[in-house]
Amino acid sequence: MAASIKEVAALAGVAVGTVSNVLNHPDRVAPATRERVQGAVETLGFVRNDAARQLRAGQSRTIGMIVLDSSNPFFAAVARAAENEATLHGSDIIMGNSGNDPDREARYVTLFEEQRVQGVLISPAGDISARIGALRDRGVAAVLVDREGGPGDHSSVSVDDTAGGFMAAEHLLDTGRRRLAFVGGSPGIRQVADRLEGALKAVSEHPDASLEVLEAADMTVLAGRAVGQELVERSRDRLPEAIFCANDLLAVGVLQSLLLINGLRVPEDVALIGYDDIDFAQSTVVPLSSIRQPAEEIGRTAVTLLQEQLADAHAPARQVRFTPELVARQSTRS
Amino acid sequence: MAASIKEVAALAGVAVGTVSNVLNHPDRVAPATRERVQGAVETLGFVRNDAARQLRAGQSRTIGMIVLDSSNPFFAAVARAAENEATLHGSDIIMGNSGNDPDREARYVTLFEEQRVQGVLISPAGDISARIGALRDRGVAAVLVDREGGPGDHSSVSVDDTAGGFMAAEHLLDTGRRRLAFVGGSPGIRQVADRLEGALKAVSEHPDASLEVLEAADMTVLAGRAVGQELVERSRDRLPEAIFCANDLLAVGVLQSLLLINGLRVPEDVALIGYDDIDFAQSTVVPLSSIRQPAEEIGRTAVTLLQEQLADAHAPARQVRFTPELVARQSTRS
DNA sequence: CGCCGGGTTTGAATCGTTTCATAATACGAG
DNA sequence: CTCGTATTATGAAACGATTCAAACCCGGCG
Numbered sequence: 001m002a003a004s005i006k007e008v009a010a011l012a013g014v015a016v017g018t019v020s021n022v023l024n025h026p027d028r029v030a031p032a033t034r035e036r037v038q039g040a041v042e043t044l045g046f047v048r049n050d051a052a053r054q055l056r057a058g059q060s061r062t063i064g065m066i067v068l069d070s071s072n073p074f075f076a077a078v079a080r081a082a083e084n085e086a087t088l089h090g091s092d093i094i095m096g097n098s099g100n101d102p103d104r105e106a107r108y109v110t111l112f113e114e115q116r117v118q119g120v121l122i123s124p125a126g127d128i129s130a131r132i133g134a135l136r137d138r139g140v141a142a143v144l145v146d147r148e149g150g151p152g153d154h155s156s157v158s159v160d161d162t163a164g165g166f167m168a169a170e171h172l173l174d175t176g177r178r179r180l181a182f183v184g185g186s187p188g189i190r191q192v193a194d195r196l197e198g199a200l201k202a203v204s205e206h207p208d209a210s211l212e213v214l215e216a217a218d219m220t221v222l223a224g225r226a227v228g229q230e231l232v233e234r235s236r237d238r239l240p241e242a243i244f245c246a247n248d249l250l251a252v253g254v255l256q257s258l259l260l261i262n263g264l265r266v267p268e269d270v271a272l273i274g275y276d277d278i279d280f281a282q283s284t285v286v287p288l289s290s291i292r293q294p295a296e297e298i299g300r301t302a303v304t305l306l307q308e309q310l311a312d313a314h315a316p317a318r319q320v321r322f323t324p325e326l327v328a329r330q331s332t333r334s
Numbered sequence: 335m336a337a338s339i340k341e342v343a344a345l346a347g348v349a350v351g352t353v354s355n356v357l358n359h360p361d362r363v364a365p366a367t368r369e370r371v372q373g374a375v376e377t378l379g380f381v382r383n384d385a386a387r388q389l390r391a392g393q394s395r396t397i398g399m400i401v402l403d404s405s406n407p408f409f410a411a412v413a414r415a416a417e418n419e420a421t422l423h424g425s426d427i428i429m430g431n432s433g434n435d436p437d438r439e440a441r442y443v444t445l446f447e448e449q450r451v452q453g454v455l456i457s458p459a460g461d462i463s464a465r466i467g468a469l470r471d472r473g474v475a476a477v478l479v480d481r482e483g484g485p486g487d488h489s490s491v492s493v494d495d496t497a498g499g500f501m502a503a504e505h506l507l508d509t510g511r512r513r514l515a516f517v518g519g520s521p522g523i524r525q526v527a528d529r530l531e532g533a534l535k536a537v538s539e540h541p542d543a544s545l546e547v548l549e550a551a552d553m554t555v556l557a558g559r560a561v562g563q564e565l566v567e568r569s570r571d572r573l574p575e576a577i578f579c580a581n582d583l584l585a586v587g588v589l590q591s592l593l594l595i596n597g598l599r600v601p602e603d604v605a606l607i608g609y610d611d612i613d614f615a616q617s618t619v620v621p622l623s624s625i626r627q628p629a630e631e632i633g634r635t636a637v638t639l640l641q642e643q644l645a646d647a648h649a650p651a652r653q654v655r656f657t658p659e660l661v662a663r664q665s666t667r668s
Numbered sequence: 669c670g671c672c673g674g675g676t677t678t679g680a681a682t683c684g685t686t687t688c689a690t691a692a693t694a695c696g697a698g
Numbered sequence: 699c700t701c702g703t704a705t706t707a708t709g710a711a712a713c714g715a716t717t718c719a720a721a722c723c724c725g726g727c728g
Binding site for chain 4: 055
Binding site: 002045047048049050051052053054055060070071073076077079080083092094095096097110111113114115116134137138139221252255256279280282283284285286287 | 336379381382383384385386387388389394404405407410411413414417426428429430431444445447448449450468471472473555586589590613614616617618619620621
């Protein structure tokens with residue numbers, strides 16, 4: 001159905017090699033011939049078969065990217081920045097969503113390997129350092145995104161989640177709250193574990209403070225709402241004074257159930273802080289305090305690190321680590 | 335670097351065809367041989383080269399999807415639903431972001447054509463019906479998403495934007511507002527034009543009502559904030575009584591500047607309604623009225639229609655059209 | 669007039685997989 | 699013991715683009 005280079009050659013009355021040259025090295029072809037070939041390409045509606053090209057080349061121009069949750073605005077922002085940066089370098093990015101599911105993650109890694117992508121940007125769900133090692137052995141560059149690489153082996157772009165967790169809890173403590181709660185997703189998620197660890201550290205520095213840990217089914221608005229519901233069903237005096245959510249989506253959900261459904265006041269009855277500082281954080285019912293991560297820079301840097309690896313396979317792995325930043329808004333006012 | 339089927343065959347002491355059979359038709363191979371081959375695959379870390387496979391097959395198992403703006407939660411939801419549905423059918427989806435830029439859109443279409451994708455799901459930015467026609471001629475199925483197909487030629491999944499625009503304006507009029515404003519992106523965007531048209535129709539039915547049209551640079555929170563800023567700088571009596579934004583992101587931005595920055599009250603001073611009913615709409619400072627579109631169904635249906643086309647190239651194009659729904663919240667209370 | 673050198677063009681070889689007609693083998697029945 | 703059949707294995711051909719050594723053409727120079 002689709003025309004091949006051979007048919008173009010036949011129509012233009014030249015050899016296949018010439019057509020290929022018109023496509024890839026126009027300067028090597030005499031102007032008259034070039035036009036004749038371009039005419040043939042036009043009339044046949046020829047579109048280059050990328051599979052054949054790649055097969056010959058042994059490698060594609062594509063970068064694979066696996067994100068934990070593309071419907072989380074934070075990851076969407078990271079992905080967008082990466083996309084822009086890649087376009088600048090003449091690469092295309094194709095994306096996959098693991099949804100925090102190690103199986104789906106593995107499927108995408110395989111898919112990308114089969115496609116012989118140049119490299120992979122990945123926010124790991126499970127423990128895939130073994131898999132990444134295998135990738136590198138096979139000559140596929142990889143950069144961890146939003147997760148620190150092991151000791152010197154993988155390049156990575158991360159944000160210091162422990163510091164972020166510390167900042168969040170510290171802020172709550174600074175504003176006079178003592179009975180804190182942490183709402184996270186599965187403790188298997190590294191970001192959740194690290195943020196919790198930071199929070200625990202802050203709390204441990206105040207002998208009179210406590211931190212209760214709650215687990216949400218998911219890191220979504222809906223799951224946040226469910227946890228919030230659970231909380232308000234307790235007797236009032238067992239309610240925490242402040243809640244730290246592992247991301248803004250959870251915080252928004254908790255906020256909804258506290259406030260809209262149960263008539264509690266934020267921050268008077270309960271203070272609330274999220275994580276990521278997504279665009280919506282400042283527009284919520286009560287503007288949400290949060291810990292900001294530099295999404296754009298993360299995406300851009302990830303691509304840059306990957307390009308470094310591509311340019312020189314023996315370039316040392318680099319770990320870039322950003323520091324998050326507290327953004328205090330009304331939801332934690334004292 | 336990467337092992338090929340040939341090396342696997344050599345190591346296992348069988349012919350290449352046998353290895354291929356182990357990979358694709360394990361039942362045709364004797365158990366003993368199968369295990370020997372699988373062992374070789376294991377030790378060599380063999381990964382199938384998809385380019386070669388596709389070249390031979392002439393087609394891939396991939397579906398290409400082009401969205402207008404993946405950082406808009408509405409599109410993210412559509413994409414996610416499509417992804418799930420495709421996975422169910424054993425296809426993979428790769429995504430591209432046009433960002434409403436016809437050039438980027440064209441680049442992605444080309445990329446997908448070169449990859450010989452099974453089909454394309456596309457929310458068109460520019461006028462690409464010509465391009466889609468070319469795709470079909472070449473045997474690539476296409477489904478328009480969130481835009482109605484022309485008369486009988488393309489399959490499409492859309493939502494009646496004119497009806498939605500009408501509903502929004504009608505609702506504002508019903509609650510007693512008369513001087514309305516419409517905030518949209520570029521009028522070149524079909525959704526914007528249609529929603530405006532619907533609103534105009536509603537307004538024209540009320541002789542004492544008026545509709546002022548404002549254009550935002552973009553359909554983002556930031557652009558919304560800019561337009562809101564412009565509005566509040568006017569003298570108070572020239573302020574509209576109600577604002578209809580072409581999507582929720584714009585509405586959130588407008589809300590921010592009205593309320594947080596300028597101390598106006600919503601809905602008392604100005605009523606506000608958005609479009610899409612994204613998850614955050616109910617969590618904004620003042621819960622946002624909106625027009626809901628069934629994102630999940632749109633994504634799912636798009637894939638279904640594509641599968642129909644794939645199953646039978648001569649299946650008639652189908653147009654599925656959903657009707658949006660008004661969700662009234664506090665921001666338009668009278 | 670023959671040869672040289674440049675710019676052009678040619679077309680066979682190659683990439684790795686799948687397919688399929690054919691060959692090899694094993695096993696039972698006669 | 700032989701033939702027929704069923705099961706399994708073989709390996710050449712094909713997919714379509716790129717590459718590259720070789721062929722070709724043509725004007726200029728000795």
